[in-house]
Amino acid sequence: MTGHKLDPIAASQRLKNIVKRTPLEYNAGLSEKYECEVYLKREDLQIVRSYKLRGAYNMISQLSADELGHGIVCASAGNHAQGVAFSCNAMNTLGVIFMPEPTPRQKVKQTEMFGHGKVKIILVGDTFDDCLAEALAYTKAHNMTFIPPFDNERIIEGQGTVGVEILEDLPDVEAVIIPIGGGGLAAGVGEYLKAERPGILLAGVEPQGAPSMVKAMENHGPVTLKEIDRFVDGAAVKRIGALTYDICKNVLDDMLLVPEGKVCTTILKLYNEDAIVVEPAGALSVSALDFYKEKIKGKKVVCIISGGNNDIERMQEIKERSLLYEGLKHYFVVRFPQKPGSLKLFVTNVLGPDDDITRFEFIKKTNRESGPALVGIELKHASDYPLLMARMEEYRFEVKELNHDPTLFEYMV
Numbered sequence: 001m002t003g004h005k006l007d008p009i010a011a012s013q014r015l016k017n018i019v020k021r022t023p024l025e026y027n028a029g030l031s032e033k034y035e036c037e038v039y040l041k042r043e044d045l046q047i048v049r050s051y052k053l054r055g056a057y058n059m060i061s062q063l064s065a066d067e068l069g070h071g072i073v074c075a076s077a078g079n080h081a082q083g084v085a086f087s088c089n090a091m092n093t094l095g096v097i098f099m100p101e102p103t104p105r106q107k108v109k110q111t112e113m114f115g116h117g118k119v120k121i122i123l124v125g126d127t128f129d130d131c132l133a134e135a136l137a138y139t140k141a142h143n144m145t146f147i148p149p150f151d152n153e154r155i156i157e158g159q160g161t162v163g164v165e166i167l168e169d170l171p172d173v174e175a176v177i178i179p180i181g182g183g184g185l186a187a188g189v190g191e192y193l194k195a196e197r198p199g200i201l202l203a204g205v206e207p208q209g210a211p212s213m214v215k216a217m218e219n220h221g222p223v224t225l226k227e228i229d230r231f232v233d234g235a236a237v238k239r240i241g242a243l244t245y246d247i248c249k250n251v252l253d254d255m256l257l258v259p260e261g262k263v264c265t266t267i268l269k270l271y272n273e274d275a276i277v278v279e280p281a282g283a284l285s286v287s288a289l290d291f292y293k294e295k296i297k298g299k300k301v302v303c304i305i306s307g308g309n310n311d312i313e314r315m316q317e318i319k320e321r322s323l324l325y326e327g328l329k330h331y332f333v334v335r336f337p338q339k340p341g342s343l344k345l346f347v348t349n350v351l352g353p354d355d356d357i358t359r360f361e362f363i364k365k366t367n368r369e370s371g372p373a374l375v376g377i378e379l380k381h382a383s384d385y386p387l388l389m390a391r392m393e394e395y396r397f398e399v400k401e402l403n404h405d406p407t408l409f410e411y412m413v
Contacts, residue, residue, distance in 0.1 A: 008160030187244040256288045
């Protein structure tokens with residue numbers, strides 16, 4: 001135990017008529033692939049499609065009548081906002097919700113819907129950390145109560161009810177993989193499960209582009225990351241919570257980082273193979289299985305699917321990132337030989353039978369087909385790539401591969 005006064009059992013009673021008890025589903029495909037028993041804790045099926053309602057309601061329901069009368073404020077990338085909005089309606093209190101400007105419109109609309117007229121939404125800043133400062137200033141200026149997304153005992157306690165349900169449904173669980181953004185879920189679930197089953201294996205997983213807990217562990221305390229990849233928006237936090245770090249450092253056995261491209265592959269597989277719609281943060285735990293397969297072999301493993309608020313408009317980007325990660329899509333700057341028919345030669349002789357040009361545009365305006373061009377090629381198998389490059393060399397096409405040059409890739413693609 002860490003010494004924090006958390007009681008997720010009491011929180012479960014507080015929440016029992018508010019939240020949905022989400023299913024813990026055995027997944028046959030993943031179990032066979034990883035030679036273990038894989039169960040998915042389906043928080044994507046929660047009322048607000050994420051676990052965040054648990055912590056939000058647990059805290060808001062314990063506020064005094066005076067505090068509720070003055071109203072509440074929160075800052076959120078989306079899921080916490082929806083949990084707070086739902087709670088505002090349930091507790092009949094007014095809420096002001098600050099969200100980053102890039103927050104998917106789908107999450108903004110959902111927040112408005114769950115608030116039923118009880119919330120005001122203010123979009124500000126590029127990241128969660130940007131809008132947090134604005135929210136705190138607003139809270140102080142208007143004498144309201146701030147509902148933090150993760151770094152608070154009542155929030156952590158509420159998220160810990162996910163662990164209570166897991167242990168009730170699978171008493172002999174041996175390993176749990178937990179996604180981490182600010183760390184509230186990992187802290188709440190981790191502390192409860194470690195206390196009840198000391199031998200359990202607990203692994204936290206973050207997106208590679210936002211490793212705030214990993215860096216905190218390395219630094220022996222929270223640090224603020226200068227830059228983060230915001231793609232896994234539900235877990236893209238520049239600084240982990242002080243309280244969540246203090247708990248997680250004592251209860252987590254491992255920390256894993258998963259590339260954003262791998263997360264995208266997992267999103268597509270869960271949809272295509274299991275008809276499960278997950279947001280990027282919700283796919284983190286299942287994405288980690290590939291990197292953890294030796295440690296989980298033969299065990300009863302739970303992956304927490306933290307949320308399912310995925311905007312359909314993001315699917316093209318998700319597919320693109322997946323193809324790039326899997327080595328199935330490559331971008332080149334191609335300078336064609338200065339001779340007639342070079343483009344035809346490229347299409348008929350350089351491309352393999354299963355290769356497909358998905359993008360072609362001349363970099364400079366020219367009426368000749370011999371000018372340099374940006375070319376995107378999709379392969380059927382990643383193993384076809386060396387053959388493609390060999391044919392380019394054989395036919396003397398001057399090429400620069402962009403996939404491994406982040407600066408050029410971002411500028412040109």
